Amino acid sequence: MLVHYKGLAAEQAAYFCAYIRRAFPDGRVAPDEYLSLVASRSGPDPDDHVHSAAAVAGRATVVLSADKKGYPPADIAPARRRDPDAFLTELLRRYPHDVVGTVDAMDAALRNRSPECRSSIGSLLRAWRSSSPASPRWGDSTHG
Numbered sequence: 312m313l314v315h316y317k318g319l320a321a322e323q324a325a326y327f328c329a330y331i332r333r334a335f336p337d338g339r340v341a342p343d344e345y346l347s348l349v350a351s352r353s354g355p356d357p358d359d360h361v362h363s364a365a366a367v368a369g370r371a372t373v374v375l376s377a378d379k380k381g382y383p384p385a386d387i388a389p390a391r392r393r394d395p396d397a398f399l400t401e402l403l404r405r406y407p408h409d410v411v412g413t414v415d416a417m418d419a420a421l422r423n424r425s426p427e428c429r430s431s432i433g434s435l436l437r438a439w440r441s442s443s444p445a446s447p448r449w450g451d452s453t454h455g
Contacts, residue, residue: 330417340369352386363387373398 313324332339345361345368352360359378363386366374371390374382375398382392403410 330420338369340365344368354381354383354386356381360386366390 313319313327314321319327345364348364348367349360352363354360354363356378359376359381362374363382366387367390371387374387374390374392375395376382376392377394377396379392384391399410
């Protein structure tokens with residue numbers, strides 16, 4: 312998905328997937344838990360049906376997606392769809408030290424990655440940092 316639809320290099324996709332698996336070790340939903348639900352999804356994009364089904368099977372409370380039409384409430388209930396930017400902005404507002412600490416840890420981890428991976432992901436982190444007015448000063452040792 313990340314490689315084919317989002318244009319990430321395989322190494323970048325592997326990094327993100329490994330990071331998510333470490334952060335949420337109990338978050339994996341096995342295919343046999345959700346595949347039977349795929350056919351009953353009603354969203355307009357069949358490629359999203361597997362994600363909706365996995366969210367339901369995994370008892371998700373939130374589905375992060377900027378796609379307002381791709382995840383009808385009935386397809387993901389009792390979860391609700393949240394825009395990723397709004398969700399992350401809310402987290403930053405509520406837990407600024409934790410969010411900044413996580414971004415800093417990701418940034419530090421990138422120093423051991425390939426130049427291509429560091430460049431792409433580092434650019435995203437820098438853009439996010441510069442566009443986050445609610446964040447503490449970056450590099451401020453009091454945040455972490």
